[in-house]
Amino acid sequence: MDGKILTLAGGVGGSKLVLGLANIIDKNNLQIIVNTGDDDLFHGLHVSPDLDTVMYTLAGLANPETGWGMAHETFNLLDMLKRYQAETWFNLGDHDLATHIRRTQLLREGKSLSEVTLELCSSIGIGCQIAPMSDQKVTTVLETSSGTLRMQEYFVKHQCQPIVNKVEYVGSETAEPSRAFDESLNGAMATIFCPSNPFLSLGPILSIPTVKHKLSNLKNRIAVSPIIGGKAIRGPASKLMTELGYESSAAQVAYQYKGICDVFIIAEEDVHLSPVILEMGIEPLVGPILMNTLEDKINLAEFIVSQFND
Amino acid sequence: MDGKILTLAGGVGGSKLVLGLANIIDKNNLQIIVNTGDDDLFHGLHVSPDLDTVMYTLAGLANPETGWGMAHETFNLLDMLKRYQAETWFNLGDHDLATHIRRTQLLREGKSLSEVTLELCSSIGIGCQIAPMSDQKVTTVLETSSGTLRMQEYFVKHQCQPIVNKVEYVGSETAEPSRAFDESLNGAMATIFCPSNPFLSLGPILSIPTVKHKLSNLKNRIAVSPIIGGKAIRGPASKLMTELGYESSAAQVAYQYKGICDVFIIAEEDVHLSPVILEMGIEPLVGPILMNTLEDKINLAEFIVSQFND
Numbered sequence: 215m216d217g218k219i220l221t222l223a224g225g226v227g228g229s230k231l232v233l234g235l236a237n238i239i240d241k242n243n244l245q246i247i248v249n250t251g252d253d254d255l256f257h258g259l260h261v262s263p264d265l266d267t268v269m270y271t272l273a274g275l276a277n278p279e280t281g282w283g284m285a286h287e288t289f290n291l292l293d294m295l296k297r298y299q300a301e302t303w304f305n306l307g308d309h310d311l312a313t314h315i316r317r318t319q320l321l322r323e324g325k326s327l328s329e330v331t332l333e334l335c336s337s338i339g340i341g342c343q344i345a346p347m348s349d350q351k352v353t354t355v356l357e358t359s360s361g362t363l364r365m366q367e368y369f370v371k372h373q374c375q376p377i378v379n380k381v382e383y384v385g386s387e388t389a390e391p392s393r394a395f396d397e398s399l400n401g402a403m404a405t406i407f408c409p410s411n412p413f414l415s416l417g418p419i420l421s422i423p424t425v426k427h428k429l430s431n432l433k434n435r436i437a438v439s440p441i442i443g444g445k446a447i448r449g450p451a452s453k454l455m456t457e458l459g460y461e462s463s464a465a466q467v468a469y470q471y472k473g474i475c476d477v478f479i480i481a482e483e484d485v486h487l488s489p490v491i492l493e494m495g496i497e498p499l500v501g502p503i504l505m506n507t508l509e510d511k512i513n514l515a516e517f518i519v520s521q522f523n524d
Numbered sequence: 525m526d527g528k529i530l531t532l533a534g535g536v537g538g539s540k541l542v543l544g545l546a547n548i549i550d551k552n553n554l555q556i557i558v559n560t561g562d563d564d565l566f567h568g569l570h571v572s573p574d575l576d577t578v579m580y581t582l583a584g585l586a587n588p589e590t591g592w593g594m595a596h597e598t599f600n601l602l603d604m605l606k607r608y609q610a611e612t613w614f615n616l617g618d619h620d621l622a623t624h625i626r627r628t629q630l631l632r633e634g635k636s637l638s639e640v641t642l643e644l645c646s647s648i649g650i651g652c653q654i655a656p657m658s659d660q661k662v663t664t665v666l667e668t669s670s671g672t673l674r675m676q677e678y679f680v681k682h683q684c685q686p687i688v689n690k691v692e693y694v695g696s697e698t699a700e701p702s703r704a705f706d707e708s709l710n711g712a713m714a715t716i717f718c719p720s721n722p723f724l725s726l727g728p729i730l731s732i733p734t735v736k737h738k739l740s741n742l743k744n745r746i747a748v749s750p751i752i753g754g755k756a757i758r759g760p761a762s763k764l765m766t767e768l769g770y771e772s773s774a775a776q777v778a779y780q781y782k783g784i785c786d787v788f789i790i791a792e793e794d795v796h797l798s799p800v801i802l803e804m805g806i807e808p809l810v811g812p813i814l815m816n817t818l819e820d821k822i823n824l825a826e827f828i829v830s831q832f833n834d
Contacts, residue, residue: 257625257626257629258625258628258629258632259625288598288600288618290598290600290618290619291601291618291619291621291622291625292622293619293622294618294619294620294621294622294623295622295625295626297622297647297648298622298623298626298643298644298647298648299647300626300629308598308600308601308604308618309600309601309603309604310604311601311604311621311625312601312602312603312604312605312607312608313604313608315567315568315569315601315605315621315625316567316605316608316610318568319567319568319610322568333608334608337607337608337609338607338608
């Protein structure tokens with residue numbers, strides 16, 4: 215066991231807690247592993263929506279209103295792409311596009327996504343360690359009432375409207391955890407599951423071979439519910455879980471982490487679910503999981519860290 | 525002979541006359557062939573500086589102050605690329621970058637540069653036919669006092685400061701004229717050499733195998749001097765010609781087109797060069813070659829067209 219705190223994150227929900235953690239944990243010890251199941255090509259550019267959201271958040275560049283994209287953003291390039299009759303349903307700002315152009319170029323030069331992420335983060339002054347879940351391509355694909363959709367198609371183009379029958383992580387079976395992820399899996403002193411969508415954000419991370427097995431050997435594994443009173447704090451988690459035939463509840467999220475989670479933090483509203491969660495071998499714990507202000511984020515981070523045992 | 529008017533153009537100088545011509549010639553008959561020796565990759569994107577300048581000019585999108593780039597342009601993406609420590613000496617605006625992103629994507633999809641150019645032009649409402657000189661890569665390379673430089677390195681990064689010893693068109697020997705170019709070469713009713721740099725803009729076009737030979741069989745071949753009184757109207761033509769050991773004069777430009785040019789239009793100031801030009805088998809003709817206003821451009825275009833014989 216080293217001092218590393220492994221944090222598994224998706225996009226906006228994940229980045230909120232990550233920001234709280236980055237404010238209280240020594241940057242050298244905070245290893246953030248981000249979902250790349252949403253990664254996609256737009257206009258030939260490699261876009262990593264969740265990596266971008268976490269990066270922009272930690273660099274203080276994020277749009278505080280949306281949670282994704284950059285603050286003070288302009289969309290001149292996209293306007294021009296529209297004139298060229300390109301498909302422009304995926305919103306890409308001018309500053310944001312610099313990230314995708316740079317990432318694509320560095321990947322084409324033969325660097326891994328981990329190396330590229332490190333380079334981008336260092337350029338914009340991010341001290342903590344952010345890495346993709348894998349350097350291989352894993353694509354979250356949804357079988358829906360509107361056909362087979364990739365994540366951003368479902369999320370942005372179709373606004374989460376189609377009914378989802380199945381979620382798959384294509385490429386996952388042959389992917390490996392990125393080196394930073396694997397190192398943390400081999401001895402992190404604690405693991406935090408951010409309040410991200412268990413199927414669309416943390417699901418892809420957990421689908422990579424060896425990940426669940428290695429997590430089962432760690433301790434201080436703490437998850438935060440993205441659901442309060444049966445409703446997702448944000449995003450389509452609740453609708454999606456129902457469509458997949460699951461109950462939309464914090465307990466159901468906890469169940470997804472059965473065997474790899476010690477403590478599951480829920481809202482006061484969900485205290486009645488405690489016995490069910492306990493039966494899974496997970497300790498339910500009421501905590502301040504709703505994060506709006508920076509103070510909320512730091513509060514939750516401190517609450518989580520206070521649960522760690524040596 | 526068909527009704528096609530083949531126009532050979534470089535960047536800013538070329539685009540001025542092209543705009544004049546587009547105002548008076550039936551768009552279906554105006555075939556503009558543009559130098560692509562300046563084409564280069566920036567941030568992994570295929571930039572065609574001269575094609576862009578001609579396109580933006582004809583679409584009414586060009587920056588009237590610089591002659592290149594777009595009007596009302598912003599540079600937010602480039603600012604962000606700077607933060608990512610990318611090399612940003614080549615000015616790329618946000619709107620302009622849409623062109624490069626779209627072109628690069630369409631090329632990667634397997635389209636030829638001719639096809640891509642056609643598609644871009646049609647999207648922004650350009651009716652006349654613009655095509656690259658070739659669909660193969662031809663790169664203008666300069667041997668200089670600062671080492672071997674590609675065109676934009678020489679032009680933008682080094683601001684034309686290095687002394688040029690040699691100009692080469694790398695890839696030219698195996699390149700072919702684009703289909704549109706070849707069709708015009710096989711029977712245009714007239715050919716216009718825009719007042720572009722004879723070595724850096726029209727040189728690459730003329731270096732492609734078969735081009736000079738086919739031009740030698742055409743008639744109504746009219747060139748416009750880019751030099752007045754020994755000085756280039758714009759750009760480094762004068763400095764470059766001197767460095768290459770040539771006299772910096774309209775006559776020297778005419779000499780570059782010997783055997784493929786019938787009429788060479790010069791400024792009043794250069795009327796004393798008429799005997800020398802005549803000796804080359806080219807008819808010197810004083811005309812309104814200085815183009816500032818749109819009226820000037822149309823005037824010169826009309827003057828040229830009035831020289832055509834059946």
